[in-house]
Amino acid sequence: MKLGKSAKTDNSKVSKVAIFALLVFVAFAIADLTIIYFRDRMIPDQAPPQKIAPLKPPAFVDRSQFTVIPNRNLFSSSGVMPDAITSAKTETRKDNAPVPSQLPINVIGTLVHSDPARSIAALEIKSKNTSGSYPVGSDIEGLARLEKVERNIIYIRNSNNGLLEYIEMNKGANKVAFDASKAEAPRSGSKEVVTTGDNSFSISRASLLKYTNDLSSVLMQARAVPNRDPNTGEINGFRLLDMQPGSIYEQLGLQRMDVIKGVNGEPVNSVQKAMELYNALKNGNQVKLQVERGGKSDTFTYDIK
Secondary structure, three states, X not given: OHHHHHHHHHHHHHHHHHHHHHHHHHHHHHHHHHHHHHHHHHOOOOOOOOOOOOOOOXXXXXXXXXXXXXXXXXXXXXXXXXXXXXXXXXXXXXXXXXXXXXXXXXXXXXXXXXXXXXXXXXXXXXXXXXXXXXXXXXXXXXXXXXXXXXXXXXXXXXXXXXXXXXXXXXXXXXXXXXXXXXXXXXXXXXXXXXXXXXXXEEEOHHHHHHHHHOHHHHHHOEEEEEEEOOOOOOEEEEXXXXXXXXXXXXXXXXXXXXXXXXXXXXXXXXXXXXXXXXXXXXXXOEEEEEEEEOOEEEEEEEEEO
16 A cells, blocks of 8 residues: 555656646747747847047157247237237228229220120220220220229229229210210211122221221111020121111111121121121221121122222
8 A cells, every 4th residue: 555655656746847847848948939039139230339449648748839839929928919810911992982093994885784794895995006895804904804884984993003993984975875866977978988899898998997996986877786596596696777877887788687697707696796806807908797688698898998
């Protein structure tokens, strides 16, 4: 009887040990599966920050790098205040009050554009006996810089003293006006251009110089506007809308609505270019004018004698 009870007791202990072992196995299995599931999320996705090595102070300090302090007397240890650290002193000028210019420059005409930067002034340089057209911002023969163009007046920066100055157009006989009705009518019977053939003319150099030196009277005898290409919208010449009877334009064989497109093969596609070609006529012996009339292109030849 005692042996039977002892066997039952041993079997009960073995069963408990087996159940405990099974529970431990299951627990380890669950823990292992859990770690496998969360392992990818526990791995860092970027490298750890690098450790910055601490800066080591220099073993010694060179006292010479501090000599600027006593040399400049920064703290006024000598009782004398140092000079201010500023740029070289420059004289300030007030551009709000430009002064009349004494430079040898005459204003022949002004062309004021809606964009001020594209305005042009026709000027005569008396010291060099030359004339030309100058856009805003250009240098005027080393004498000055053209700053601004207004009707009948220009503002320049004098290259000698840096002052802002102004020059007005002569308000007498040389006043420029683009209204043909205000121009002085040519004298009756005056004929300065002679027709020598079909679209061929002859003009004396004296007559040519008279007109090239008196730009204002030439401008007053006709009215022209830029002609634009219908496809590109770019200026391809200048159209004569009106001219005074007997004017130099009429003597040159030109008619109303003619489009002046070129001079001596050079295109006239801007006001500045037109002024440059106008002044270049003084020294030429022959001038060829490309004109479009009624949609047809013609060439007018002028011999200068």
